[in-house]
Amino acid sequence: MDSYSLPYTFSQRAQKLTSSTIREILKVTERPEIISFAGGLPSPKGFPVEVINKAFDRVLQNSGMSALQYGPTEGYAPLRAWVAEDLSKDGANVTPDEVLIVSGSQQALDMLGKLFIDPGSNVLVEAPSYLGALQSFSLFEPNYVAVPTDEGGLIPEALTAERAAGARFIYALPNFQNPTGLTLSLERRQALVERCAALQVPIIEDDPYGELRYAGQAQPGLLGLGRKAGATVIRLGTFSKVLAPGLRLGYIVAPKPIVSKLVQIKQATDLHTATLTQMAVYEVVKDGFLATHLPKVRDLYKEQCGYMLDAMDQHFPDTVSWTRPEGGMFIWVNLPAHIDGSQLLARAIERNVAFVPGAPFYAGPNPQANTLRLSFVTVSEEKIREGIAILGKLIKES
Amino acid sequence: MDSYSLPYTFSQRAQKLTSSTIREILKVTERPEIISFAGGLPSPKGFPVEVINKAFDRVLQNSGMSALQYGPTEGYAPLRAWVAEDLSKDGANVTPDEVLIVSGSQQALDMLGKLFIDPGSNVLVEAPSYLGALQSFSLFEPNYVAVPTDEGGLIPEALTAERAAGARFIYALPNFQNPTGLTLSLERRQALVERCAALQVPIIEDDPYGELRYAGQAQPGLLGLGRKAGATVIRLGTFSKVLAPGLRLGYIVAPKPIVSKLVQIKQATDLHTATLTQMAVYEVVKDGFLATHLPKVRDLYKEQCGYMLDAMDQHFPDTVSWTRPEGGMFIWVNLPAHIDGSQLLARAIERNVAFVPGAPFYAGPNPQANTLRLSFVTVSEEKIREGIAILGKLIKES
Known part of the structure; x- marks a missing residue:
């Protein structure tokens, strides 16, 4: 037509x-x-399934009215605190007010597109990168700058000053990347955060699979390494792979001035993430179930x-x-x-x-x-x- | 700073x-x-609360694995069919493939902003209008054109060709409007859809409160009237006011070519609405509970x-x-x-x-x-x- x-x-x-x-x-x-x-x-x-079922039961029976009411845009406070504590294990020292709960981490990508991308803005992505992220960012019409990878994943040295010039952020998946399955070594992680700190390029670290390691040695997240190196790191996490994706629950960890802008964006985007789901997932995870x-x-x-x-x-x-x-x-x-x-x-x-x-x-x-x-x-x-x-x-x- | x-x-x-x-x-x-x-x-x-609790139980006990898995972006098919049938009571003849399930109707506003608004695009809104919609649309930097209202709500005659020129859509709340509480008469509804058909201005009909009528005579929706008059009407609905807002569940009804673009936008925005919630709400409403x-x-x-x-x-x-x-x-x-x-x-x-x-x-x-x-x-x-x-x-x- x-x-x-x-x-x-x-x-x-x-x-x-x-x-x-x-x-x-x-x-x-x-x-x-x-x-x-x-x-x-x-x-x-x-x-x-059964553990999740029991958690929904407990929440609805004990706090049904508040679980079904509108909630704060930032997310359910105990769940924010749980995420902060969980990520701090890595040495990143995350506080609850640096955590924003989102409706699945795909929503985080949409909100970060809104926050950072003007039409034509440079955005650094791994070549190849996660297709869902490219779809999200593309709605905001960036100019993608591809960062080459090899059999060790993203090559930090490829993040030259020329490539990074004017970039609003670099989007990276350091663990078992989608699509390659590759994991960044500690040396590359350290080199990456140092370069990003020097070049003032914020890092979006997407880590949906980090808890699903079944071989090799766990590596520290870019969040903790980046904070020590003076880089701005925004970390995305999700309950989709550790519990279930049909719940649509994820989170963003970022410096407070960024969280505060993201809260305004989240309010315009969908007001807040489902209260009942947040309370039930908190019930599931709070006593160490994972x-x-x-x-x-x-x-x-x-x-x-x-x-x-x-x-x-x-x-x-x-x-x-x-x-x-x-x-x-x-x-x-x-x-x-x-x-x-x-x-x-x-x-x-x-x-x-x-x-x-x-x-x-x-x-x-x-x-x-x-x-x-x-x-x-x-x-x-x-x-x-x-x-x-x-x-x-x-x-x-x- | x-x-x-x-x-x-x-x-x-x-x-x-x-x-x-x-x-x-x-x-x-x-x-x-x-x-x-x-x-x-x-x-x-x-x-x-109890009815909702039982519905979550039934879904998790009978179809736990599919309720917790990723689902189609369009939404849970039986719920789409229920919405289509419910809205067709009004004479609008809605088919299930004209229904898209969203994570609360605030998300519908965000998606419609993405679909229709370029920076500087004219957007017609009632003066005054719903603040949450203004916040959503504003992220896409429209030029608002206010349509005057009086004690009968929006004045259809105020929608002149001059005012409507180049407008991407008009956003209207015909029932117990937020913030005024005013309801459009049948005459005004008819005049509005006819003008919009003639001026080729799509109508976004937001109707969160329609089922909460406790006085006066129910009026037909703009969706049914508009379809008869040849206007493009996009109707937003929500389960927030008839069941509970903490579930974050709403829907968009639109012509198929618009739904199909919105599905692509929804996929980039948050993949899909929580499967479990959709299945549980369908359990609640399917046998006439409302x-x-x-x-x-x-x-x-x-x-x-x-x-x-x-x-x-x-x-x-x-x-x-x-x-x-x-x-x-x-x-x-x-x-x-x-x-x-x-x-x-x-x-x-x-x-x-x-x-x-x-x-x-x-x-x-x-x-x-x-x-x-x-x-x-x-x-x-x-x-x-x-x-x-x-x-x-x-x-x-x-």
Whole structure:
């Protein structure tokens, strides 16, 4: 339809929105016969349904009226205090008034876009980066500046003064990055926060998967390291991967002047995060439940990851390389240069296998098209082996 | 602090944010000794706590894993179908794919700002209008064009071709408007939708209070009238006032091409609305619970409204006039021209009474400062009479 014939006019940002590749793929993967490595869904086997049910019961029975009433934009005070204490374990010394509760960490990305991005503002992102963040930020029309990565993740030395000039922030996922599954070493973390402090570039540290480490050594967060180095760090966290994503609960930790602007933005965005959900999640976590729950989730993810790596070792040709994540949900695959991930996907779907091609994860002008992302968490061992064997065969035939 | 000394740069929209008058007032009204007519909170006496508790239990016990998993951006299909059927009673013929579930209707305002407003775009709003909507839209930097109102609410004839030129939409609250409590007559509704159809101005019909009518005759919504007249109508609804606001659940009804853009925007904004909450609310409403519940809420609000109107008749001088709402939560007061609502508030707070002064509800350049908004729903009869007596005395002394 010609847009001039419409009885309404969309904003320029809305006119630029095009249907997302991922959405279209996910529609196909809803067919039951598809073996889908495309999803970013956590395993429902890790959801503590009964514990959550009891928590909602307790809250509604003991404080039903306040749980169902409007609440403060900043979030439920005891939950803010819990988050502050939890993050302080890392040496970051977070206070409750530096914590803002949000409706899932995707909302944090939207609010940070509103806070920092003018049309044309430079924004630094890893190449590749999390697609959901690129979608959020893009509504505010930034100019993306890609920071190169290698097999160790983001390369701090690539954050040159030239690249960083005028950047409103750098967005980074240091643990088991989505999409690559890579983790930054302590040396790179330290180098990154020092550079950002020197160049006055705020860091948005997105850490949805940090608690899902099942191999290697835990590394300190950019928040704690950055505070010591004099960098401005804004840390995003979520209950989606440690409890359940359907609750839509996350948080932002930031210096107080930034929290105070974000509170105004949050008020205009959705007033506040659901009171009942915040109170119930606080009930779940307040007495240390995660310490007993998380090891089970980690074991589950480790096992799933192992099935996939094992099948890849068996079925993928030598011309292909891939990451071996220490946690999280994703494996990143580098195909031979002549194979395009999107074209491989088209053929894979004919054989009832799905994944996400790599190109959309690149914000810059030169996406590396010979890549793809595999998720291993929600597929059975049998189907993982079957699907990877099919993919291996398709790659060999390409 | 000089903004040039900060190690970060906010966007222009964020730099323009100033602390909201309402927020500052609400801080004062948290003191227990304050009789507050300032709040926009519904009465917790109207929250069906037990019914909601049972619904969460049923959902978590029968479908816990899917209730806690990510869900579709459009919303939970049975709830979309319920909303479509509920709104179709009015003759609007709404289909489920015209319904998008949102995290409270404040989020709908944010998403519509993203969809329609470029910096400098004209946006038509009633003078006065809902402050939360002005806050939401303002993040997208529109140019507000105020549409005059009188004792019958918005004046359709004031929507001239000149005023409407280039307007992205008109935002209107036809039932018991926040802040005035006024309701549009059928004649005005019909005239409004016809003008908007002719001028090709989309209508955003915000109707949070429509089900809370306790006097007068129910009027058809702009959605049904507008569809017949060929106008583009986007209707916002919420479960905040018929069930409970702490759930953060609302919906948008719009033509399919608009819903489809809004789905992309919603995905970037917060992925989707909490699955568990949607399923639980569907459990609550699916078998007609609201038909037995709402009469109790209406009776409660009618009684509260009566206490306040009675006290105003007794204590306010003849120089003051006010609205007599047929539903909802608010009474709007016109003071003598020499009394400024903000100055009256300052003196009222010294006497432990609070309300919201009228000026902030005006988006245009000439706010009517001799006005104020009173909310009657959460204060006891005794405190209503005490507070109104104090206000009456202060007005007489002014």
